[in-house]
Amino acid sequence: MTAQPPSTPPLRHPFRDRTLPFAKRVDDLLSRLTLDEKVSFLHQFAPAVERLGVAAFRTGQEALHGVAWMGPATVFPQAVGLGATWNPELVRRVGDAVSKEARAMRARDDRVGLNVWSPTVNLLRNPLWGRNEEGYSEDPGLTSAIATAYTRGLRGDHPTYWRTAPVLKHWLAHNNETDRDTSSASVRPRVLREYDLRAFRETVEAGAVAGVMPAYNLVNGRPNHLSPYLREHLRTWTDEDLLICSDAGAPSNLVDSERYFDTHEEATAAALLAGVDSFTDHGTDSSKIAARLHGALERGLLTEADVDTAVRHQLSVRFRLGEFDDHDEPGAFDTPEHRALALEAAEQAVVLLKNDGLLPLAPGTRVAVVGLLADECKLDWYSGSLLHRTTPLEGIYDRFGADHVTFAEGVDRVRLRTPDGTYLHVLPAPEDPASVPSGVAALDPALVAGRTDLPPLTHDPVGTELALVDWDGGVLTLRAPDGRYLSVAEDGYVRASADQPGGWVVQETFRLEPYGHGHLLRHLGTGHHVQVAADGVKVAEADPTVFELVVAERGEEAVTRAAAGADVVVVVAGNDPHINGRETEDRTTLRLPPHQERLLRAARAANPRTVLVLTSAYPYAFDPAPLSAALWTAHGGQSAGTALARVLAGDVSPSGRLPQTWYASDADLPGLLDYDVIGSRQTYLYFEGTPLYPFGHGLSYASFGYGDPRAEVDGDSVRVSFTVTHTGDRRAAEVAQLYARAAQESPTPRPRRELLAHERLSLAPGESRTVTFEVPLTALAFWDVSHSRWRLAPGPYDLLIGASSEDVRLRLTLHLDGEPSTPRPVLERGLSAADFDEQGGIEIVDRSKVSGDAVTPVGGGTGELLYRDCDFGAGAAGLTVSVAGGGSLDIALDGTEPLATLSPTAPTSSPYDYTTLTAPITAAGVHDVHVRLRGPLRLAHVGFSGGGSKAADDGDGVRARDR
Structure with a gap:
């Protein structure tokens, strides 16, 4: 029998060779992947390639102010609160702690990702934006300073490997939730360069950014997932390979809601060519994106080289994370240092708005703590679960002593009576396994909406007194005496089953609608009314129950009692981050909800020594004159209550500063969709009114x-x-x-x-x-x-x-000395339509689906453009305009009679089918050019020519002719 040679050890491929540069290792791994494997990598959930020993990879771990959605973690103040610290070094340490917790959590749960989708660097242009809590500031410089610090902390300090790979959100000019996937931000070149791009640019150039996520909205008529600025600007700011991750569902929006393309193959190909490297769509099901990519390849819309480019960007990030070198930095989770840092950040985020000398409170002060948020520690959509928590009430109890503190939440206490004289009744929650029916799990300490193992509400002659809060706009929450919020699960039954309102669709909000001599109770999550049925209380499309609202006590009555016997009243007001202002929902007003205004008035009437503490994700408009003191803090995470108490007591002097302007009224704000901060005089940069509190404001002791x-x-x-x-x-x-x-x-x-x-x-x-x-x-x-x-x-x-x-x-x-202004050389360059100095009734739109801008009247009406100081030299004899659509335009000099009126003989076949119109003119010297547009006409370029010369090009190196 012949002896067999020893088995050959498996080949170690060059992509595993740590001595090679990352770029060469990426090239080697890329060369070993099949086309199918490469295509599969372009979905958010990239599968493993077992034959090469390559693990599965997921883009996207939320980590805005702590590791989110993965269970308990250290919860730091909301991003806008971190912005209020004006302290980049503190924020760097917060980022460092978050990245260490991400590594520690991943060590025990491989669902935790290291490609983190944070920070959000969208500028807080309009305080009505529902996601105001996610940004740092209205100022691009302050935003980039804070964002750079956070990304440096997330990246870690290893010379080669990144602890986590941060992705900036959301590219670009994204500041509204209303129609967010179909609305277009009209952004003139100055606003684009000086404002919206700047926060991204300075953060990317600092060198700790792994990628960017495009926003849902459109900019200048083009979806951000097709933004030419990804190529023209973003990728030129760094030598690193940047990973562009789509927002969830946005690739499908290109066809489904935006109708920008007819087929998903076209849309997916266009997004990939624009720069999107990872498609977040259809959850964990990658088959649809893979099919679209293969379809685009078969139709010749993409080449394998295009796919390679996107995969290379993803692999570059994975190599930097140390995945292919078995590098795993040690993490740290819920350490004493992280707890202390959460407290320090919460303290520095507190902004003292006003103080007539009442603060700090002296030892022995009797404090009435009142308000709907007084005993709350609210979380938002991007929070982790709390390991520790202190509410304002708990913090003040601990600091001043329970015998010196009284409390009144200020909720309205009501019963809901049915036509047969009974009342809605909340059954007690099971307290121990013995009291739970067979086959039903025992009640968890943390209640979550959607549970069906709790008994639904019923009705009886006595009923249950519910705490009712109106959060404004008639949006209500109802809570049982034991703290459980009424919620609706998938089976449609109403239960007391949530510890807080929350979720992507909030199932804990209701509205009372007048009906006859009573009210219908509409559940906002399903849109259906509440019905009292034989098998329990539920929501139904038909036969709603008419309720009579029986008020046992108004909230202001309890507040008046508590305030009257105290030395000082602390009114804690603000928002619930899941209600009336959050992702998918903008606010409609700056004012405090009427319910909270009632409580504040009651407190002031009972005790003039009143302190207002606003705990909120955004600014409010209120009257500070009757108040002795006022403070603001974003929702401060796990240590919010302790931090507030220490500031009130003077243990630390308040040092937060407002990261955005606080306006005095809604009348100070332009429309939410008006992104022209220059033309409409927005933010502290241009606002000419008197703010309630200015950008950068914050008092001290x-x-x-x-x-x-x-x-x-x-x-x-x-x-x-x-x-x-x-x-x-x-x-x-x-x-x-x-x-x-x-x-x-x-x-x-x-x-x-x-x-x-x-x-x-x-x-x-x-x-x-x-x-x-x-x-x-x-x-x-x-x-x-x-x-x-x-x-x-x-x-x-x-x-x-x-x-x-x-x-x-x-x-x-x-x-x-600078550089003096010189006239526009219009004979050489003509006028690119979007390069106006002033406009009225105009919006910027996409010149083509790939690149370029054009302008058109808003709604197909009438619009005007002004181009100052246009130099016609010795004389211009000809005019050419590149237009699409239908309508007409006039061109005049210095506001005089029009030089020419032009109109297509018939509307062009599509908004992107440009035609050239010409007219003879006579113009010389320097003049202001006025252009008036009428109808749904798109203007891309205006060109002028001298005697015998050709038309000037349009600034893109293309002659003004049919496109």
């Missing part, structure tokens, strides 16, 4: 003096220095802020002031510190639409130093 300002230009930057001196009697933090503005009037609107830099200083009484900022002169430049480039205008610039955008303590003036 200490006082600070500013002095010794100096500024000098050094090459391409300006160095600004000044001193800050603590003039109070307790250690406290100040946030010194530097703003600038062009001091000379200009036809080009510039910001009223713009944040250039800030620094947070912790100072002891009497201590002074010199603050020095090095600011590049490019920070003072603006996007010159006349020449499509950045320009620093010459002239004087005011440097404003102080404690907020309006609390200016020091002023300096710099005179900069």
